[in-house]
Amino acid sequence: xxxxxxxxxxxxxxxxxxxxxxxxxxxxxxxxxxxxxxxxxxxxxxxxxxxxxxxxxxxxxxxxxxxxxxxxxxxxxxxxxxxxxxxxxxxxxxxxxxxxxxxxxxxxxxxxxxxxxxxxxxxxxxxxxxxxxxxxxxxxxxxxxxxxxxxxxxxxxxxxxxxxxxxxxxxxxxxxxxxxxxxxxxxxxxxxxx
Amino acid sequence: xxxxxxxxxxxxxxxxxxxxxxxxxxxxxxxxxxxxxxxxxxxxxxxxxxxxxxxxxxxxxxxxxxxxxxxxxxxxxxxxxxxxxxxxxxxxxxxxxxxxxxxxxxxxxxxxxxxxxxxxxxxxxxxxxxxxxxxxxxxxxxxxxxxxxxxxxxxxxxxxxxxxxxxxxxxxxxxxxxxxxxxxxxxxxxxxxxxxxxxxx
Numbered sequence: 001x002x003x004x005x006x007x008x009x010x011x012x013x014x015x016x017x018x019x020x021x022x023x024x025x026x027x028x029x030x031x032x033x034x035x036x037x038x039x040x041x042x043x044x045x046x047x048x049x050x051x052x053x054x055x056x057x058x059x060x061x062x063x064x065x066x067x068x069x070x071x072x073x074x075x076x077x078x079x080x081x082x083x084x085x086x087x088x089x090x091x092x093x094x095x096x097x098x099x100x101x102x103x104x105x106x107x108x109x110x111x112x113x114x115x116x117x118x119x120x121x122x123x124x125x126x127x128x129x130x131x132x133x134x135x136x137x138x139x140x141x142x143x144x145x146x147x148x149x150x151x152x153x154x155x156x157x158x159x160x161x162x163x164x165x166x167x168x169x170x171x172x173x174x175x176x177x178x179x180x181x182x183x184x185x186x187x188x189x190x191x192x193x194x
Numbered sequence: 195x196x197x198x199x200x201x202x203x204x205x206x207x208x209x210x211x212x213x214x215x216x217x218x219x220x221x222x223x224x225x226x227x228x229x230x231x232x233x234x235x236x237x238x239x240x241x242x243x244x245x246x247x248x249x250x251x252x253x254x255x256x257x258x259x260x261x262x263x264x265x266x267x268x269x270x271x272x273x274x275x276x277x278x279x280x281x282x283x284x285x286x287x288x289x290x291x292x293x294x295x296x297x298x299x300x301x302x303x304x305x306x307x308x309x310x311x312x313x314x315x316x317x318x319x320x321x322x323x324x325x326x327x328x329x330x331x332x333x334x335x336x337x338x339x340x341x342x343x344x345x346x347x348x349x350x351x352x353x354x355x356x357x358x359x360x361x362x363x364x365x366x367x368x369x370x371x372x373x374x375x376x377x378x379x380x381x382x383x384x385x386x387x388x389x390x391x392x393x394x395x
Contacts, residue, residue, distance in 0.1 A: 029316055054316040075312045077321075094309050096301060099274050100292055100343075145305040150274060150294045151345050151361075163305045168294060168345040169363035169377050183363070185377040194304060 013051065024062075027053030027074065034059040034080075043068050052076070052093065065106075073144070084108075087137035095142055098150035098168065105156045106137040143178070165193050202226055214239040221264075222247040231255040231322065234277075243268060243285065251291060257324070260297075265336060276300065279329035284336030284354070294345040298329035335370065355385065355393070 013026025138157030149168030161178030251272025330349035341360030359375025
């Protein structure tokens with residue numbers, strides 16, 4: 001951001017450190033920084049990633065699998081978040097995600113040991129062309145006005161309700177009600193937003 | 195290409211050490227990239243003691259009135275230091291990678307206030323928050339060891355010689371010579387007489 005000219009509100013969205021993949025849409029005045037933003041962007045579907053206007057995505061990793069689809073609203077501010085998307089991650093407006101926080105909509109490997117052996121082989125250098133066993137994927141939904149602190153982890157299938165506050169370092173495995181304050185590993189409700 | 199006196203001869207990043215950062219001649223800074231978000235206007239916005247060091251991954255996200263002090267031999271491997279008030283790190287303290295030390299939440303706790311700030315931020319050159327949000331100092335005592343990916347929240351004091359386990363979230367004060375861990379962090383036990391044996395009181 002400081003490597004570039006000051007942004008004018010009328011500027012189109014852009015990635016400061018490279019050429020955007022053709023299936024990424026950015027709203028007006030949205031900025032993405034960081035060399036690694038699209039290093040693991042494997043989706044070729046149209047409009048795989050759509051980000052609204054006036055967002056700041058500083059050092060964020062957009063790691064989309066072949067079938068991943070991610071939608072982010074307006075006025076969002078993410079710092080070095082790692083977004084791992086195999087199915088769908090849907091994020092509302094005015095959402096803040098703190099430094100080094102991970103959001104994942106999949107566990108990436110099966111739980112059953114025999115299936116995991118098959119998966120390890122399929123993922124190995126010797127596994128070319130072998131199909132991988134099915135893996136559980138569940139969409140993650142983060143509603144408007146959610147604040148998520150640094151070093152947090154948001155796992156698959158979770159819906160975080162409007163205005164909720166996720167304290168730093170929290171591990172979220174279940175839905176968070178609107179306006180709740182949560183903390184801990186696993187996270188528990190510790191209060192409500194004033 | 196010639197480098198200025200405020201640049202580091204070994205640096206891969208073409209930045210400078212800000213003028214109000216006081217670095218002892220025996221201290222070590224791996225990269226000036228750590229100061230990319232440094233905007234303190236206070237004299238001695240960061241002070242490095244004798245033999246103090248900060249390595250790659252350390253980021254001084256320090257606001258205009260923020261002040262950070264690293265004691266003698268303090269070693270910061272890679273911490274995100276979010277400071278609008280004061281963060282003091284004692285002598286011989288060891289801070290591991292991906293640790294977050296935050297004396298402020300930076301944005302208002304209520305949605306309306308946060309929306310207002312999020313609408314202003316994209317108009318600023320650094321796109322950084324400048325809301326008037328409370329900041330309470332963090333004091334990390336001498337000889338403290340903080341494990342990786344731990345978060346230390348606003349207002350926390352960690353007493354001399356204590357050890358914080360990896361991935362902890364420290365929400366309240368930790369007494370001296372104590373082991374604490376967990377999320378939220380709890381006291382595990384005091385250090386034993388055996389462990390304290392050769393410690394000069």
